[in-house]
Amino acid sequence: MRKRVYLVVAVVALALVAQSLFASLQAAQQQAFNGQRALADIEYQLALGPRTPGSAAHANTVEWMLRSLRAAGWGTEVQETEWLGQPVRNVIAKRGEGAPWLILGAHYDSRLSADFDPDSAAHIHPVPGANDGASGVAVLLELARVLPPDLPGQIWLVFFDAEDNGRIPGWDWIMGSRAFAQSLSEHPDAVIILDMIGDADLQVYYEANSDQNLRTEIWDTAAELGYADLLVPSVRHSMLDDHTPFIELGIPSVLLIDFDYPYWHTRQDTLDKVSAHSLQAIGDTILAWLLGRAD
């Protein structure tokens, strides 16, 4: 009788070892978010030049995003429309079917005028947009590479055009996301927007208009990963950004932004102001949150 007990214990122990081996094998297959690769994607966008609407750099960015997304196995579309008489080209990558339906978004355009530059002669020039524009695109593209293809439901990655030209005659803020939101015949379960999340001195506070439950989930995930000093769970700013049109439709939406950025809308919004570590913190957090939802 005693022998049989030992045998049962041994079999159970073996099963547990096998199970944990299998789990760690699965974990190893899950690709990690690579902050350095995301930083290289910011460098690439800056090398193209300011991605202002109508520029060659803008068109080249669209082509590059489409190539990168297809190479990572995503289906792609371009929404070609207009808003306030200006052309709008939103790039959309899709994967999966059914519910839950999540949209992750960032704007890819850069502002026509560096009108917050201390040098007034710079105001007629566009912003380089390392943090304001390129950082959100970089995190979304790296997520496109590392997200497992078999997550439940569907994920859309949306790269919004024409976010950043408010207070300029003939333009407005968030034109691309307004056109996109208006075109939706059904509503996603949640929308997560990334904007200005690459600052080397990163503190992303709760944004006042964002959905409180989603906000808590994402910031709790960051704290579990050891990023509590970068994602700070207290409200600081209230923003009009690409999450706004979705909030107006009643869709739970969250904006991640560090709006305390001294180089905002200046010609100093350059590569040396952003860091791989900040991109890593945001990428790790969003990836872990998405994987946690899938469990």
Ligand SMILES: [Zn+2]
């Ligand atoms: Zn901006």
